[in-house]
Amino acid sequence: MSLAFQVIEKATSQGKRIATAESCTGGMVAAALTDIPGSSVVVDRGFITYSNAAKIEMLGVAGRTLDSHGAVSEPVAVEMATGSLARSGADVAVSITGIAGPGGSEHKPEGRVCFAVADQDGVTVETIDFGPRGRVQVRAAARDHALNLLLSAL
Incomplete structure (x- = not known):
């Protein structure tokens, strides 16, 4: 039974209804x-907010949060989840929100992904460093981790 099936079933x-901000x-x-x-x-809706402008316009992420912490950060992940x-x-x-690669920096390496889950009880946030396994693998690992977080939240 797939993770997605388990989330839908639960x-x-x-x-309960689900939204995503990716x-x-x-x-x-x-x-x-x-x-x-x-x-x-x-499934209510999904927001694809790849650019900073989309994060601001669609989810209400504060420009100052993006300026202070960068798009790949726990504060931005929190604002994305609560905005969604x-x-x-x-x-x-x-x-x-993360760096799938290729690329990254010393402070934000390839494979770093920040997640947040928001519900009526508040917000939980975490960062996972999947490592430089390549774009396809990082994105798949991030998808699966997000599905596990939804399953736990439900």
């Missing part, structure tokens, strides 16, 4: 969820 049983995964979490038949009952929750009909929202 959300359905609880009557940067480096470009909609992969929403796509995994909507690949499951019946997902329309629980506020701008949707969802009960739980997950956000993802």
Whole structure:
């Protein structure tokens, strides 16, 4: 049973709706969820906010947060998740922002991804360093981690 199927099944049983706010995964979490038949009952919407302008305009991420911390940061992940929750009909929202590669820097290496989950109880945030395994693998690992976070939140 796939992670996405488990998320859909659990959300359905609880009557909860889901929203996603994705940067480096470009909609992969929403796509995994909507690949499951019946997902329309629980998937409310997905925001693909690849640019900083999209994060600001679509999710309400503060420009000063982006300026102070950069797009790949826990504060931005938190604002993405809370913005997604506020701008949707969802009960739980997950956000993802990271450096899939190639590239990165000494302070923000390739494979670093920040996640946040927001619901009525608040927000949890974490950063995972997947390492420089390549763009495809980092994005897939980030998608799966986000699905696990949703499953835990539900």
